[in-house]
Amino acid sequence: DQQVKQNSPSLSVQEGRISILNCDYTNSMFDYFLWYKKYPAEGPTFLISISSIKDKNEDGRFTVFLNKSAKHLSLHIVPSQPGDSAVYFCAALTSGTYKYIFGTGTRLKVLA
Amino acid sequence: NAGVTQTPKFQVLKTGQSMTLQCAQDMNHNSMYWYRQDPGMGLRLIYYSASEGTTDKGEVPNGYNVSRLNKREFSLRLESAAPSQTSVYFCASSQGEADTQYFGPGTRLTVL
Numbered sequence: 001d002q003q004v005k006q007n008s009p010s011l012s013v014q015e016g017r018i019s020i021l022n023c024d025y026t027n028s029m030f031d032y033f034l035w036y037k038k039y040p041a042e043g044p045t046f047l048i049s050i051s052s053i054k055d056k057n058e059d060g061r062f063t064v065f066l067n068k069s070a071k072h073l074s075l076h077i078v079p080s081q082p083g084d085s086a087v088y089f090c091a092a093l094t095s096g097t098y099k100y101i102f103g104t105g106t107r108l109k110v111l112a
Numbered sequence: 113n114a115g116v117t118q119t120p121k122f123q124v125l126k127t128g129q130s131m132t133l134q135c136a137q138d139m140n141h142n143s144m145y146w147y148r149q150d151p152g153m154g155l156r157l158i159y160y161s162a163s164e165g166t167t168d169k170g171e172v173p174n175g176y177n178v179s180r181l182n183k184r185e186f187s188l189r190l191e192s193a194a195p196s197q198t199s200v201y202f203c204a205s206s207q208g209e210a211d212t213q214y215f216g217p218g219t220r221l222t223v224l
Contacts, residue, residue, distance in 0.1 A: 046212045104152060
């Protein structure tokens with residue numbers, strides 16, 4: 001049973017437009033959420049995180065939104081750039097467990 | 113700073129062979145993790161070490177053992193490799209539980 005789901009395996013966006021990547025979770029005990037970006041043949045790199053006490057966190061072009069009642073988070077990238085083309089993973093954590101649960105990833109392609 | 117390093121980068125084993133994957137970090141982090149990534153799936157936690165001297169099971173620990181050799185090094189051992197263990201293995205480290213995880217470049221393991 002997948003506790004963290006990324007239902008869109010891929011997404012294509014024009015350069016300069018907004019990219020919206022979505023993530024749903026089922027476990028209400030999760031209280032910390034993260035997004036990672038992964039290029040081929042490299043390890044994931046951290047992008048942005050959000051605690052369950054917030055509903056939004058921004059870092060430059062990246063904004064994460066959390067809707068606890070819907071058990072949904074999204075990553076917005078504005079404006080999208082060709083260098084953003086990668087696989088994006090969301091992950092969730094219940095504090096005190098160290099057990100991060102990852103989604104299956106969304107491959108973003110930003111078209112020049 | 114090299115960050116998180118993993119050796120080897122690639123390995124091919126025959127069923128039943130054993131091997132140890134090595135991981136080292138130079139960021140003085142307390143916590144270290146081993147994940148596997150399979151096609152169409154997210155990263156799944158195999159084992160983690162919250163601090164030097166402790167190790168705990170993650171989501172998929174069967175068939176693996178780990179050793180936290182010191183604060184820098186965390187190794188993953190396959191005692192009797194099986195084809196189901198064909199995967200890409202990532203090591204990560206973080207200062208604490210909800211701190212940014214830094215990932216190594218991965219080890220691509222094939223078990224024939």
